Amino acid sequence: MTRWAMVADLRRCVGCQTCTAACRQTNETPPGVQWRRVLDMEVGEYPDVRRAFLPVGCMHCDDPPCMHVCPSTATRKRADGIVTIDYDLCIGCGYCAVACPYQARYKSSEDALRPDVATKCTFCVERVDAGLAKGLQPGVDPEATPACVNSCIAQALHFGDVEDPASNISALLAENQHFRMHEELGTGPRFYYLWDKAP
Amino acid sequence: MSFGPQAWIQQHWDARAALNFMLGGAGAGLMVAAALAYPDSRAPVMLSLVLVAAGLGAVWLETGKKLRAINVLFNPFTSWMTRESFVALLLFALGAAALWRAQLLPAAAAAALAFVYCQGRILRASKGIPAWRAPQVTLLIVSTALAEGAGLALFFTTAPLAVGWFGLALVLRAIAWTRYREATRNPALEAPGKALVQLGTLAALVLALAGAWVPASAQLAGFLALATGLWLKLALVTRASLNQGFNLPRLPVRGAR
Numbered sequence: 001m002t003r004w005a006m007v008a009d010l011r012r013c014v015g016c017q018t019c020t021a022a023c024r025q026t027n028e029t030p031p032g033v034q035w036r037r038v039l040d041m042e043v044g045e046y047p048d049v050r051r052a053f054l055p056v057g058c059m060h061c062d063d064p065p066c067m068h069v070c071p072s073t074a075t076r077k078r079a080d081g082i083v084t085i086d087y088d089l090c091i092g093c094g095y096c097a098v099a100c101p102y103q104a105r106y107k108s109s110e111d112a113l114r115p116d117v118a119t120k121c122t123f124c125v126e127r128v129d130a131g132l133a134k135g136l137q138p139g140v141d142p143e144a145t146p147a148c149v150n151s152c153i154a155q156a157l158h159f160g161d162v163e164d165p166a167s168n169i170s171a172l173l174a175e176n177q178h179f180r181m182h183e184e185l186g187t188g189p190r191f192y193y194l195w196d197k198a199p
Numbered sequence: 200m201s202f203g204p205q206a207w208i209q210q211h212w213d214a215r216a217a218l219n220f221m222l223g224g225a226g227a228g229l230m231v232a233a234a235l236a237y238p239d240s241r242a243p244v245m246l247s248l249v250l251v252a253a254g255l256g257a258v259w260l261e262t263g264k265k266l267r268a269i270n271v272l273f274n275p276f277t278s279w280m281t282r283e284s285f286v287a288l289l290l291f292a293l294g295a296a297a298l299w300r301a302q303l304l305p306a307a308a309a310a311a312l313a314f315v316y317c318q319g320r321i322l323r324a325s326k327g328i329p330a331w332r333a334p335q336v337t338l339l340i341v342s343t344a345l346a347e348g349a350g351l352a353l354f355f356t357t358a359p360l361a362v363g364w365f366g367l368a369l370v371l372r373a374i375a376w377t378r379y380r381e382a383t384r385n386p387a388l389e390a391p392g393k394a395l396v397q398l399g400t401l402a403a404l405v406l407a408l409a410g411a412w413v414p415a416s417a418q419l420a421g422f423l424a425l426a427t428g429l430w431l432k433l434a435l436v437t438r439a440s441l442n443q444g445f446n447l448p449r450l451p452v453r454g455a456r
Binding site: 009010011013039040041042043044045049050052054056065067068069070071072073074089090091092093094095097098099100101102103105107109115116117177179181182185187193194195196197 | 201202203204209211212216258261262263264267268270271272273274277278279280281284321324325326327328331440442443444445446447448449450451452453
């Protein structure tokens with residue numbers, strides 16, 4: 001069974017925000033709405049300070065709280081793990097946004113394509129589906145891969161099938177130590193962060 | 200983390216959403232108090248339904264697609280918001296029927312209880328807001344509704360049963376608040392919480408007892424219980440609602456490949 005996931009190599013990310021720009025251009029999100037964000041973080045006290053850049057967005061959780069709370073069934077989860085929103089069903093109540101522990105959801109009246117309804121990263125599901133229909137491999141063939149991954153100048157972002165042991169991201173996860181954000185909440189996020197090579 | 204995005208107060212639900220918990224809770228609590236204290240009176244039942252409707256109307260104003268409001272009924276399997284909506288319909292039906300047949304008041308009160316329980320579960324299911332997802336929030340929401348409704352009821356009658364229920368509801372609310380506070384420790388709730396205990400519980404209990412000699416003091420007690428409960432719920436929704444924020448449990452080890 002296919003399960004799409006994303007991997008961000010924190011050692012490679014330079015915080016250039018190219019992924020953010022590519023996402024915004026591809027998905028035509030309005031000002032203030034960033035489905036793919038890169039957070040700039042510092043840890044420690046001078047002179048022992050470390051800096052890290054953290055790409056964030058919808059984690060396409062295994063057990064998405066946004067889907068459970070949605071009163072209109074607009075938020076759904078596909079068999080391949082991608083969490084989607086039906087913009088024609090959504091009533092824009094914002095319940096999914098307060099249920100998401102990753103602050104990944106937006107609602108904007110300035111959104112020309114999706115006004116006043118919940119929006120978020122879709123893993124560029126249209127590109128994935130169109131690519132698959134052409135026999136392409138998401139995560140390997142750019143035409144079938146999310147825009148943020150294609151645009152990453154440092155090859156920090158990767159996309160692929162985490163259930164396929166031979167996939168690109170399965171190899172990365174096997175070769176490196178990784179974590180997922182807020183795992184303790186039990187949402188099962190499908191966004192992995194690499195931070196060191198495997199011991 | 201010494202620099203970076205800290206948790207911030209959610210901006211998706213504002214005072215309009217809070218009004219649903221405030222007015223809806225007080226209205227539902229009044230329905231319960233009405234069923235307990237004086238089943239022949241129509242005014243409290245009417246006020247109860249008006250308050251619940253006003254609360255739902257307020258939260259409706261917050262939705263992005265108002266004309267699609269019917270879609271709120273599509274997910275009774277997992278969404279407490281859908282369940283709240285269905286129970287609200289039942290509450291309106293039973294409440295309206297109880298205006299003509301007082302025997303239906305207990306059924307309407309049961310629906311009112313279910314309504315505030317759904318409200319409590321709505322908050323508890325909000326996994327992105329630590330102050331809301333605490334399991335203790337459900338009892339807090341239910342007990343505040345009962346206390347506020349009992350306080351409102353004192354404006355209609357100061358019969359011993361009404362005053363007794365008021366006292367019981369206040370004690371239940373104070374216990375629920377104490378349990379919730381111990382679990383969450385949210386600075387934004389300290390002031391309203393202190394007011395709820397000191398004014399809305401202790402002072403209100405004394406005033407309610409004094410109502411045996413000075414009837415107006417019972418109404419003052421009801422007002423204090425109502426106002427402090429509403430303040431707490433307003434703060435809970437609009438000021439205590441810090442989101443989860445972000446976490447970086449491991450720092451990248453650079454130069455390793």
